Amino acid sequence: METPAPRTMWRLVLALLCLQLGEGLLRIPLKKGRSMREVMRENGVLESFLKGLKGDPGRKYLPSNAVAYEPLTNYLNSFYFGEISIGTPPQNFLVLFDTGSSNLWVPSTYCQTPACESHAMFNCSLSSTFSDIGVTYTLRYGFGDLSVVLGSDTVTIQNIVVKNQEFGLSLDEPSNPFYYLDFDGILGMAYPGVGISGYNTLIQNMMQQNQLTEPIFSFYYSRNPTYNYGGEVILGGVDPQLYTGEVLWTPVVQEIYWKIGIEEFSIGPSATGWCSQGCHGIVDTGTFLLTIPGQFMSTFLQQLGAEESDDGYIVDCSSVPSMPTLYFAISGAQLSLPPSVYVLNNDGVCNVGVESTYVSSTNGQPLWILGNVFLRQYYSIFDIANNRVGFALSA
Incomplete structure (x- = not known):
């Protein structure tokens, strides 16, 4: 995703009441000589606890430092999105969790285009906690632009x-591409x-607002995603499992x-020298x-034997096992992408999962974008406090 750019500012006249809600925290004191069951019954949580035991037993292995463990849905083996809610009472939306942009937006009832009407739309008049800001912007993304007006509300x-x-x-x-996307908005x-x-x-x-136990978040994309399960985004932690x-x-x-930084890029055992003066990569x-x-x-493409067609950059599917592994030299280590990862088999048509960009990094370094083809191979960790990214081989 690319940088959003402000254009014009104007106000919508809205008279909405804002209501601030607070949350309570249940604390269960333990007293010597009394069973956990007794204490939980007195505090009114025994029934819900016992029901929870019938759920997914694997959840006990969730990392203790994860504040939110959000499952992701896979769309066309490409985009991954999860559910959030906005407003009081909550209105639900499917959003793309996007490390390549910084803004949150969703469709709204202000919008009358088919792309909006085919998705969930936020209705500010139905939320008691909504406040109008009224500033408008155009947000620019790699797959299209849209205009938004700003407001504020509770996000869950x-x-x-x-x-x-x-x-x-x-x-x-615009209808292309927003009408055709399975997710509603984007969370930058x-x-x-x-x-x-x-x-x-x-x-x-x-x-x-102290909602993250640690200033960190991480992504896991399944190598074999289904529509019902594409992976996880963990807000506030890392899951070693x-x-x-x-x-x-x-x-x-x-x-x-x-x-x-990317120090070198190799096709098979041969270093290309393309990053001899340094390359940059955006983890997106x-x-x-x-x-x-x-x-x-x-x-x-020539070294991979790929040919351009209406279906993208294609190769003979029978040749995929003998194609070279790609290597990125990052912080002194070699991160590999085997052909089984970077070649996508779509109903018997094998595409090399790449595209080109002619945008350079700020100081002129060649710029790579490490998108989902790369991230299905590597669990990615975004450490805000230490301004670093972590990679580990996905389980």
Whole structure:
């Protein structure tokens, strides 16, 4: 996803009552000589506890430092999205959790285009906690632009509750591609520098309102996703059950996107030298493919034996097992992408899961985008406090 750019500002006249709600926390004191069952019965939680025992037994292995454990749905083996709610009472939306942008927006009843009407739309008049801001912006993404007006309301993700969160209510969404997407909106998780100036991102407010046990979040994408299960995003923690081996940490080189350094790129055993002067890579859960700097694309395809067609960059499916493994040198380690990961078999048509970009990094370094083709291979950890990204081989 790319940087949102502000255009015009105007106000919508709304007279809405704002109601601030507080949450209570149940604390169960334990007294010597009394059973846990007795204490839980007195506090009115025994029945719900026993019902919970009939649920998924694997949930006991969830990491203790994870504040929200959000399941993700897979769409066309490309985008991954989960459910959030906005407002009081809550209105539910499916959003793309996107580390390549910073704004939260959802369709709204202000929008009358078919793309909005085919999705869940936020109705501010139905929320007692909504406040109008009235500033409008155009948000630009790699797959299209849309205009939004800002408001604020309570946002809930699992057990995380963020009050007074600024977000965009769509005013206009073009049919291509928004009409055809299974998710409703986008939740940006990049640095505030690419967000709308003067307003906190959702991640910022999570931290300021003490909703994250740790200033960290992580993604797991299943290598064999189904529509019902694509993976997990963990807000506030890391789940060691979802990866194997050690975590490789690499620093963020520019605190705007989750941008890291790439020291070398190899096709099979041969280093290309393309990053001899340094490359940058944006770790982007909102980009489907692996994006290669445009100046290298033709050579890359030639070495893989791929041909361009209406179906993308195709190869003979029978040749996939003998194709070379790709290697990214990051922080002194070699992160591999075997052909079984970067070649996508779509009903017998085998596509190399890449695309090109002609945008360079800030200082002219070749820019890669490590999208979902890469992230299905590696569990990714985004450490806000230490400005670093971690990779470990997905389980």
